[in-house]
Amino acid sequence: MKDGKKDRTYKVIVTAIVTAAGLVLGLWLFAHRDHIIPQETNTVSVNILVSLNNNQGNKSRYEEFFQRYHASQSDILVVPFYVISDTHVMLKLIYSKQANQTYDIACMGADQMISLTDLNLVTPMDEYILKSKGLAWLNQIRPVMLADAMKDGKIFSIPFSRSATLLYYNKDKITDIGDCIDLKELLAKADVQYQEHLVPELMAPVNYLLLETVAHQKAYHAKDRFSLSEEDKVEILSQYQKAIQDHIIIKYSENDIVNFDKFIQGDIEMLVASSVYYNDIADKTTFSLGCSPLELYKDVTFPLQGNNFYMVSQPDDSRYAEVWKAVEGLVDYGFTEDNLSIMKQDAQTEPFCHISHYGYNNTSGMAVTQNSKIRLLTESMIINLLKGNETAKELTEQLQMQVDELLKQQPEG
Amino acid sequence: MSQNFISYISRRYFKRLLLSFLRISILPLGICVAAILYANYAMSLEKYTKNAETVSASYLHKLSEVVLEYENIAKSIGENNEIIQLLENNQIRDYGPSLTPIVESLMTGRENKIRIHILDYDSDRFQIGSQQKPGFYDTNLFSEWGILYELLTTDHGSVICSNPYLDENDRITSMSIGQSIRDKNDRVLGFVIIDVYRDTLVNLFALAAEGDTEVVLLDRRQIAILDTTGEYEEGKLTALGDRGLAVVKNSSDSNFFLYIYLNISDFYSSMSLLLKISGILLFICVLLCIPAASLLARSLYAPLGTLVESMESITQGNIQQRIVLNQNQNQNDEMVLLARIFNGMLDKMNDLLAQVVEETERQKNAEIKALQAQISPHFLYNMFNEIKSLAKLNRVDEISQFVVHLGRLLRRSITYKEGFGTVRDEIEFVKDYLELQQIRYERSFQIQIDIPEEVMACRIPTLILQPIVENSIIHGFTDGKKQHRIQITGWKSEDDKILFEVYDDGAGVDEDYMKYINNVEKSSGLYGGLGLENVQKRVLLTYGMEYGLKIESVKNQYTLVRITMPYSKETV
Numbered sequence: 001m002k003d004g005k006k007d008r009t010y011k012v013i014v015t016a017i018v019t020a021a022g023l024v025l026g027l028w029l030f031a032h033r034d035h036i037i038p039q040e041t042n043t044v045s046v047n048i049l050v051s052l053n054n055n056q057g058n059k060s061r062y063e064e065f066f067q068r069y070h071a072s073q074s075d076i077l078v079v080p081f082y083v084i085s086d087t088h089v090m091l092k093l094i095y096s097k098q099a100n101q102t103y104d105i106a107c108m109g110a111d112q113m114i115s116l117t118d119l120n121l122v123t124p125m126d127e128y129i130l131k132s133k134g135l136a137w138l139n140q141i142r143p144v145m146l147a148d149a150m151k152d153g154k155i156f157s158i159p160f161s162r163s164a165t166l167l168y169y170n171k172d173k174i175t176d177i178g179d180c181i182d183l184k185e186l187l188a189k190a191d192v193q194y195q196e197h198l199v200p201e202l203m204a205p206v207n208y209l210l211l212e213t214v215a216h217q218k219a220y221h222a223k224d225r226f227s228l229s230e231e232d233k234v235e236i237l238s239q240y241q242k243a244i245q246d247h248i249i250i251k252y253s254e255n256d257i258v259n260f261d262k263f264i265q266g267d268i269e270m271l272v273a274s275s276v277y278y279n280d281i282a283d284k285t286t287f288s289l290g291c292s293p294l295e296l297y298k299d300v301t302f303p304l305q306g307n308n309f310y311m312v313s314q315p316d317d318s319r320y321a322e323v324w325k326a327v328e329g330l331v332d333y334g335f336t337e338d339n340l341s342i343m344k345q346d347a348q349t350e351p352f353c354h355i356s357h358y359g360y361n362n363t364s365g366m367a368v369t370q371n372s373k374i375r376l377l378t379e380s381m382i383i384n385l386l387k388g389n390e391t392a393k394e395l396t397e398q399l400q401m402q403v404d405e406l407l408k409q410q411p412e413g
Numbered sequence: 414m415s416q417n418f419i420s421y422i423s424r425r426y427f428k429r430l431l432l433s434f435l436r437i438s439i440l441p442l443g444i445c446v447a448a449i450l451y452a453n454y455a456m457s458l459e460k461y462t463k464n465a466e467t468v469s470a471s472y473l474h475k476l477s478e479v480v481l482e483y484e485n486i487a488k489s490i491g492e493n494n495e496i497i498q499l500l501e502n503n504q505i506r507d508y509g510p511s512l513t514p515i516v517e518s519l520m521t522g523r524e525n526k527i528r529i530h531i532l533d534y535d536s537d538r539f540q541i542g543s544q545q546k547p548g549f550y551d552t553n554l555f556s557e558w559g560i561l562y563e564l565l566t567t568d569h570g571s572v573i574c575s576n577p578y579l580d581e582n583d584r585i586t587s588m589s590i591g592q593s594i595r596d597k598n599d600r601v602l603g604f605v606i607i608d609v610y611r612d613t614l615v616n617l618f619a620l621a622a623e624g625d626t627e628v629v630l631l632d633r634r635q636i637a638i639l640d641t642t643g644e645y646e647e648g649k650l651t652a653l654g655d656r657g658l659a660v661v662k663n664s665s666d667s668n669f670f671l672y673i674y675l676n677i678s679d680f681y682s683s684m685s686l687l688l689k690i691s692g693i694l695l696f697i698c699v700l701l702c703i704p705a706a707s708l709l710a711r712s713l714y715a716p717l718g719t720l721v722e723s724m725e726s727i728t729q730g731n732i733q734q735r736i737v738l739n740q741n742q743n744q745n746d747e748m749v750l751l752a753r754i755f756n757g758m759l760d761k762m763n764d765l766l767a768q769v770v771e772e773t774e775r776q777k778n779a780e781i782k783a784l785q786a787q788i789s790p791h792f793l794y795n796m797f798n799e800i801k802s803l804a805k806l807n808r809v810d811e812i813s814q815f816v817v818h819l820g821r822l823l824r825r826s827i828t829y830k831e832g833f834g835t836v837r838d839e840i841e842f843v844k845d846y847l848e849l850q851q852i853r854y855e856r857s858f859q860i861q862i863d864i865p866e867e868v869m870a871c872r873i874p875t876l877i878l879q880p881i882v883e884n885s886i887i888h889g890f891t892d893g894k895k896q897h898r899i900q901i902t903g904w905k906s907e908d909d910k911i912l913f914e915v916y917d918d919g920a921g922v923d924e925d926y927m928k929y930i931n932n933v934e935k936s937s938g939l940y941g942g943l944g945l946e947n948v949q950k951r952v953l954l955t956y957g958m959e960y961g962l963k964i965e966s967v968k969n970q971y972t973l974v975r976i977t978m979p980y981s982k983e984t985v
Contacts, residue, residue, distance in 0.1 A: 127650065130636060135648035139578040143548030143555070150558035153566070344548075 045077040046326040047101075049312075051089045051108035052082055053305055055254055061276065061337045069333050076329045086112050087372040093121045093312060104323045106310040110148040111303070113156050113310075115372070122310040124154035128324040145342050149308060157308035158331060163338040164293050165209075165302040168263065168271040168281055171288035182295035183209060183236050186272070187243055193269055194248045203250040203263060204272035210240055210382045212303060213296055214396065215375065232297055237385055237392035244386050251386075274305060278339045306338060377402050424721075427714045434706035442698050446691045454684060461677050462660075468626055469660040469673035475617055476630070476671060480590065483527060483607045484571045486519050487592035490531065490605040500533055500594060500602035526613040528580065531594075532561075532604040545581045550606065564593040564604050573668040575636040576608065577648040587611040587647060588630075588638045611647075614639045625676035629653060632669055642674060716748035720755065732763060772954040775947055776832050776874075799853050811852055818848040836903065836911075837869040843878050843901065850886050857897060858890060864903035864913075871911050872981045874955055880948050881915045881962075881974045889919025889972055905980055910960075913976045921966040930964050945974065952978060 029036060052058040059082050066078050081103070083089050089108045093116070096103055106122065116122045129138060138146075145159035167181055174193070181189070186202070193201035213236050243249050250268065252258055263271040264284045272294060273281075282289055295301050309327050311320060334342070381399045385392060421427040490496060496512060516529050534552050548554075555561050563572045576589040586608040594603040618628050618641065629651070630639040637651040645651045653672055662671040716738055726734045736752040796819055803812045822845045825838075840862060847860050882899065890897045900916040930945050949962040956979055966972040 130634075130650040133649075134577075134646055135575055135636060136577040136646075137648070139547070139549055139576070139648075143551050146549075147554050150555070150562075153558055153562045155558060 043075060043077050044322045044325050045079060046104040046323055047079045047081060048105040048107055048326075049081050049083065049089050049092055049103045051086045051106075051307060052084050053109065053307070054085050055274075056084070057258070058276075065335055065337060069330065072333065073329065076326045078326065078330065087375070090115060090119075090121075090372060094119065102314075103312045104314070104319070105327060106312055107160060107307045108310070109306070110157055110159065110308045113148050113151060113308075116310060117151055117156055121313055122156055123313050123320065124156055125158065125311055125324070125327075126155050128311075128320070128328075129155055129158065132324070132328060140344050141342055142344050144304065157310045158327070159342045160307050160309050160331060161335040161338045162304045162306035162340045162342060164275045164304055164340055166273065166275050166278070167290075167292045167294050168273060168278075169290040169292075170263075170266060170269045171290040173269045173287075174290065177290060177292045180293045180295050180301075182297045183213065184239070184297065186270075186294065187239050187248075190243070190248050190270065199268075200248055200250045201269040202248070202272070203252060203260075203268055203270070205254040206240060206244060206249060206251040206386065207379070207382050208254050209272065209294075209302075210237060210385065211375075211378055213237065214382065214399070215378050234392045234396055236297070237396065241385050241388060241392060245388050275339045276337060304340065306340075373406055374403055377406070421711060421714055421718060424714070424718070426717065427710060430710040430714055431706055434709050435702060438702040438706055439699055442695060442702075446695055450684075450687060450691060453687060457680050457684070461675060461680055465660045465673060465675040468675060469662050469671065472618060472626075472628065472673055473662040473671055476614075476669075479609075479613075479617055480573065480669070483590045483609065484592070486527075486529070487571055487590055487605045487607050490516070490519065490529070491592040491594045496531065497594060497596060497602060501596055526610060528586070528608040528610075530604075530606040530608065532606065534601050534603050547578055547580070549578075552604075560589050560591045560606060561604060564591045565601055567593070570666065571668070573632055573638075574634075575632045575638040575648055577611075580608075585611040587614055588632075611639065615641070625678075627674040627676065629672040629674070630669060631672070635670070638669065716746075716752065720748075720752065723755070727759070732759065732766075735759065768954050772951065775951050775954065795853070796849065803852070815849065815852045818845045818852075821845045822849065832874055833872050834875045835869065836864065836871045836873055839873060839875065839878050840864060840869070840901070842876075843882050846879055847882060847886075847899070854886075854890075857895065858886070858917075859896065859898045861898065861900040862902075864901070865905070868903045868905055868911050870982055871905075871978075873911070873978055874951055877948055877952070877976060877978075878913060878915065880944055881976070884944055884974075885915060885917035885919055885972065888922070889917045892920040892969060894918075909980045911978050911980050913978075915974045915976075916971060918971045921968040921970055921972050922964060923968075927964045927966055930962065948976070952976065 050062055062080065066080055083092060086108045089106055090112065093103060093106060141159065145162055149155055149157045167186060169177060190202035213233055244251060260271060260281060262268050264281060266287055293301065311323050311327065314320065377399060381395050384390060385395050493515065520529060530546055530550055532550055532552055549559065552561060556565060560572055560574045560576065572591045574589050576586060578586050580586060588609040589606050591604055591606040593601050594605060596602055627642040628639060629637060629642060629645060631651060632638055635650055637645050637647045637649055640647055660673045719738060720736055723734050723736045735756050738749055738752050800812055800815055803815060825842055885899055898918050902914045903911060905911050930949055945962065953961050960977045963975045
């Protein structure tokens with residue numbers, strides 16, 4: 001009887017000890033579960049379609065950026081697909097559904113927004129922006145960077161990269177130009193220097209400059225958004241047509257990787273190029289480098305080059321949260337290669353920070369659905385102009401007719 | 414005591430008793446504590462809710478007043494003919510400075526509270542005095558989104574938006590109140606926007622503050638304009654969480670939502686303290702209840718435990734065991750009654766066992782006697798002698814009958830095993846016996862047997878009638894008469910009994926013997942315990958006192974023995 005009681009007591013004690021030990025072990029495992037159980041890395045993988053804005057040189061800059069970005073974090077894996085222009089991005093997006101290829105983010109010009117929304121290729125980002133970033137963040141973006149990003153009370157894109165068109169000049173040989181210079185003044189300056197040295201002293205992407213001149217329009221919501229018949233434009237086109245014929249300007253194409261050695265070595269005195277080259281040029285030049293933003297004409301600037309992020313429309317809404325996470329991560333990391341900051345607070349560090357003090361590019365952009373076709377027509381017109389076969393007036397009138405005809409047609413896609 | 418408790422705890426009924434007592438002691442206590450806590454919570458909450466309603470109404474009133482004041486300013490600017498004319502003529506840029514006094518007069522006394530912006534829909538350069546217009550008021554860039562878009566798409570009324578930004582003097586603006594400026598044809602010419610500094614709102618709520626309150630102000634799109642809780646970010650889409658006591662108020666035109674959070678931490682503290690105290694008290698009560706319930710359960714279970722132990726003892730063969738309860742126990746107590754009944758039951762059981770033993774003994778004796786009577790050598794000698802005599806007299810038929818009956822008797826004696834048999838068997842046995850005696854006594858007596866068929870099939874103890882018949886022949890027919898008579902009658906009574914009467918007209922029996930047999934249950938052994946006495950006791954033991962054997966006799970005239978037994982049909 002007593003042995004039985006002893007056995008029971010022994011069993012109770014052993015059970016209590018085992019239970020207590022189990023409890024302690026359980027609590028310890030629970031407390032250290034993160035170390036014991038390998039946490040699943042929740043990496044968001046997104047496919048991003050990047051427009052190189054007709055400049056192959058941009059590819060290496062983007063590749064370098066994504067490389068650095070991936071090294072800095074492991075939450076987001078960006079898989080880039082590079083295409084040469086916004087038009088190609090549009091085509092890829094339109095045909096991606098048929099090709100069963102999924103793109104999550106489109107990285108392309110802000111002025112494509114109307115085309116993208118008309119074709120229902122992108123989705124609004126308001127909800128995500130207002131939830132995770134807020135109005136205070138939005139208000140800190142330099143307003144000009146948000147041009148053409150909004151429509152019908154919705155935000156369809158957020159700025160990612162921006163570069164300005166600058167005139168670099170040799171301050172040792174040319175007097176200070178000031179805050180900015182327009183196309184007419186630039187040509188006059190080039191003419192003076194040419195007359196003085198009898199060699200061209202200006203190197204510029206003339207096709208691009210004239211394309212923007214011709215294609216200039218007010219913001220898409222302005223009533224007169226396509227205004228090609230202005231006399232100023234015809235005058236500029238005529239002047240530059242003549243300057244090219246007279247070899248006052250060395251013309252280069254921005255589509256290629258450009259060699260600026262002549263300017264860097266001081267062989268020519270003026271160079272019109274994107275602000276993306278500022279660091280390269282400043283590092284290599286031995287003379288005092290001058291730098292002024294270029295205007296189309298008085299108070300009307302060249303559009304800022306660069307890309308916005310769009311969230312591509314998905315068949316399933318649940319994907320957007322992940323895509324937004326990627327967009328937010330990329331925006332926060334910041335694309336500094338263009339030397340033109342998106343946010344106001346960063347502007348003070350820019351070498352040409354005075355750009356932010358006036359409404360840069362506040363009336364430009366060809367945000368219409370037929371944008372791609374109009375741009376192609378305009379490019380053809382500029383090529384014809386520079387060949388010198390027809391006058392600027394004739395060509396602009398022809399182009400206007402072609403554009404008017406095009407705008408009557410149904411949108412592409 | 415603890416030994417008892419340990420032995421009891423393994424008993425299921427004891428555990429049920431203990432748990433029941435624990436339940437009925439703890440449950441009401443718990444319910445009472447919960448009811449008190451809930452009542453306290455509900456009353457306090459009602460008080461706080463009323464307070465919150467009062468505070469929130471006060472806040473809403475103050476805010477509505479201020480918003481209305483600024484809306485009126487915006488309206489007065491929006492309806493100012495001079496401004497409309499300038500905007501119509503697209504001259505506001507040129508005449509801007511002339512408007513400054515108008516705006517400045519409206520700003521008087523409000524310099525540190527608001528900023529006023531008048532925007533030309535077609536231009537973006539107008540500004541008041543030295544203040545800078547925020548970039549997002551650029552009508553060319555932002556007319557498709559934000560407050561400008563809302564003003565363009567809203568019919569005339571004012572619009573209130575969250576709009577956090579830092580102005581050129583590093584002051585934070587939280588809210589913008591806008592109004593579109595339209596011409597007679599309802600064409601939008603421009604906008605007037607009043608930016609309200611964050612400090613203005615904070616001071617407004619601080620002035621209206623009653624008690625410890627926090628405010629979250631959301632615009633129509635649920636974007637936070639002001640948050641004093643520190644939980645949310647101003648300018649973000651806000652899903653308000655559950656924190657403290659909240660009262661929601663929205664403006665009459667639903668342009669904003671005001672969430673007032675009343676700090677009720679003191680309420681939670683007092684509730685927490687009350688909970689802790691209640692918990693401790695409940696715990697102490699539970700601790701006290703356990704031994705009390707145990708004591709009570711043990712006291713109730715003790716008699717039952719004794720009963721169980723006694724029964725266990727009895728099942729182990731100790732049938733002399735009796736339940737002995739506490740002497741102090743009330744004699745009317747059910748457990749005492751139960752113990753008494755149980756003890757009585759044990760006594761009865763013991764008696765029955767004794768009777769069974771006695772019956773068995775008597776049965777054995779009867780059988781022995783019967784065997785002795787029938788197959789003893791002397792009996793056999795007599796029988797064979799009788800056969801010899803019959804043979805000498807050449808009474809062949811009688812010898813034959815004699816041998817047959819003797820054979821049957823012997824066979825029945827050999828095969829006799831059971832204590833019960835049918836009346837038919839018993840009668841056959843008696844007949845054989847009587848036939849033998851008839852032959853032996855040269856048929857000096859008559860036999861008359863009258864038993865109906867329904868009685869013949871009845872089941873009765875064996876060797877019941879034969880001893881009576883034997884008694885009549887051996888003791889009755891000694892009076893010298895030449896002819897005697899034995900009559901055996903049997904019938905079934907209406908009350909389901911069977912009755913047998915054995916009548917002889919012999920010498921009769923003594924009165925003493927008759928009395929003895931008729932009251933044989935009261936004394937025994939006087940006449941050797943054999944014969945009629947044996948039959949009487951067997952019947953009484955087998956069937957009870959209402960059955961048995963009665964003798965009626967008149968000396969030298971007759972003897973009538975009547976046996977009463979229950980009617981029981983043979984089923985085998």
